[in-house]
Amino acid sequence: MEMTAAPESEASGKDPGDSPAVAPEGRLGFGIIWAYSLPSVATGFTGLLFSMYLMKFATDVLLIAPAVMGTLVMVSRLWDGVSDPMAGYLSDRTRSRFGRRRSWMFVAAIPMGATFSMMWSPPSALSGGELVIWMAVALLLYETTSTAFFVPHGALGVELTQDYHERTRLFGYRHVIAFLGLGAGLAGYQLITGAADERATTSLLTGVGGIVVAVVILLTTWRLRERPEYQGRATSPLIVSLLDIWRNPHARQLLLIFGIETFGTASIVMLVPYLTEYVLTEPGSEPRAATLIVASYFLGNFGLTPLWIRLSRQFGKRDVWLGSMMVSCLCFCGLFFLTAESTWAIYLVPFVLGASAGSGAVIAPSIKADVIDYDELQTGQRKEGSYLAVWNFIRKAAAGLAIGITGYALEFSGFVPNESQQSDAVILTLRSLFSWFPAACYAVGIVVAFRFRFDEAAHAEVRRQLEARR
Numbered sequence: 001m002e003m004t005a006a007p008e009s010e011a012s013g014k015d016p017g018d019s020p021a022v023a024p025e026g027r028l029g030f031g032i033i034w035a036y037s038l039p040s041v042a043t044g045f046t047g048l049l050f051s052m053y054l055m056k057f058a059t060d061v062l063l064i065a066p067a068v069m070g071t072l073v074m075v076s077r078l079w080d081g082v083s084d085p086m087a088g089y090l091s092d093r094t095r096s097r098f099g100r101r102r103s104w105m106f107v108a109a110i111p112m113g114a115t116f117s118m119m120w121s122p123p124s125a126l127s128g129g130e131l132v133i134w135m136a137v138a139l140l141l142y143e144t145t146s147t148a149f150f151v152p153h154g155a156l157g158v159e160l161t162q163d164y165h166e167r168t169r170l171f172g173y174r175h176v177i178a179f180l181g182l183g184a185g186l187a188g189y190q191l192i193t194g195a196a197d198e199r200a201t202t203s204l205l206t207g208v209g210g211i212v213v214a215v216v217i218l219l220t221t222w223r224l225r226e227r228p229e230y231q232g233r234a235t236s237p238l239i240v241s242l243l244d245i246w247r248n249p250h251a252r253q254l255l256l257i258f259g260i261e262t263f264g265t266a267s268i269v270m271l272v273p274y275l276t277e278y279v280l281t282e283p284g285s286e287p288r289a290a291t292l293i294v295a296s297y298f299l300g301n302f303g304l305t306p307l308w309i310r311l312s313r314q315f316g317k318r319d320v321w322l323g324s325m326m327v328s329c330l331c332f333c334g335l336f337f338l339t340a341e342s343t344w345a346i347y348l349v350p351f352v353l354g355a356s357a358g359s360g361a362v363i364a365p366s367i368k369a370d371v372i373d374y375d376e377l378q379t380g381q382r383k384e385g386s387y388l389a390v391w392n393f394i395r396k397a398a399a400g401l402a403i404g405i406t407g408y409a410l411e412f413s414g415f416v417p418n419e420s421q422q423s424d425a426v427i428l429t430l431r432s433l434f435s436w437f438p439a440a441c442y443a444v445g446i447v448v449a450f451r452f453r454f455d456e457a458a459h460a461e462v463r464r465q466l467e468a469r470r
Helices: 030-061 068-091 102-121 130-161 164-193 198-225 240-246 250-264 268-280 286-303 305-315 317-335 343-379 383-412 424-434 436-449 456-469
Strands: none
Touching: 030 068, 030 102, 030 130, 030 164, 030 198, 030 268, 030 286, 030 383, 068 130, 068 240, 068 383, 102 130, 102 198, 130 164, 130 240, 130 343, 130 383, 164 198, 164 286, 164 343, 164 456, 198 317, 240 317, 240 343, 240 383, 250 343, 250 436, 268 286, 268 383, 268 424, 286 343, 286 436, 305 317, 305 343, 317 343, 317 424, 317 436, 343 383, 343 456, 383 424
16 A cells, blocks of 8 residues: 655645644644544544444344454454554655655545444344354454554654653643544444434444544545655665564563553453443443443543643653553452442542543653654664554554453353343453453553653653754
């Protein structure tokens, strides 16, 4: 999918009359931040439904076995993880008058929206093996088109500013803006689960969602511009680029932390509908309880974003992130003991978990950008796409494995779809997947995070040497 090379006069990344939309130093304007963050509204909607409802939709509405659906999601995520490095590498090397990132984003917009709708709208005539094949193809196509958008879009965010703290501000505001899409996704979930015909409502809502995804990505891609001097700055072969990432000690530590966290938490949102229906609530109140739990999580996750931006300036990015990981570990341990009678705790603990997870959502992308600057000092190249692709590979591979394990665990514990009284083995499995499993992963991540040392002073020295080299 590498774009056709353009003459040097066209490869500047600017259209005639455009003003620069990147800021090497100083504060980014709100127009740039909104333009960059707007796709997060659309993808927040699609991502929420994917994470929270796809598995339950497949098992309880389409009647696909949990182990089969878990395998499909796992394979699609693993494929997505494998395709990410290729997309990042090709994005780094693309030369086009539209920019090396925006070219990919334009091409991905419509297919991404179409395949999202396809995933939720299998023909009603399909059943058995044919239905499984439809879902497998839809998942693979959706993950592939998503890669073509998310990797270049993430890389473009890294390029918008070189300022240590302004990066945290950019990703913090993007995180807050994404709340609009997640809120819409939560409302959509409530609408679907309360509908008389769940399948038809899902098809209609996700069809509209697919159109919105395509339109928003096209609009925001048209508005953004890129740094022309970054084109042509990634010339190494793919294997060399990947080895450069592995040789970056700060990147290795971040990848390990990120992968462990994702492995522990990937199936949490997906498990909420199961937990509320079969463990924590009385029959008839499940959809409302699931919505309130996720809403409480989102309130903590997004509401405290300005605090994380401020604290990261005062205490350092790593220390704030590390402290939030410790809080998450303790909260997940506590989740094991919740019951239907723990009314206040059912909603309070997700709020605290959301708040601590919000710290990582804001700070981790900012630290990634700093680590990429270190790579530039070592290699003389700008490989944002390759770095973002490898991080996505770790995230998606870990998530795919976790979701696959969840599906198999439900299957082998004796889970019965739509059966209000599940066995003790199923209840114990759901509780453990929701608590001890992520808590153990966070504990390992905390140990690794203690060794991370690339702070503001180290980054300032890297920037000083880069400026002196230029």
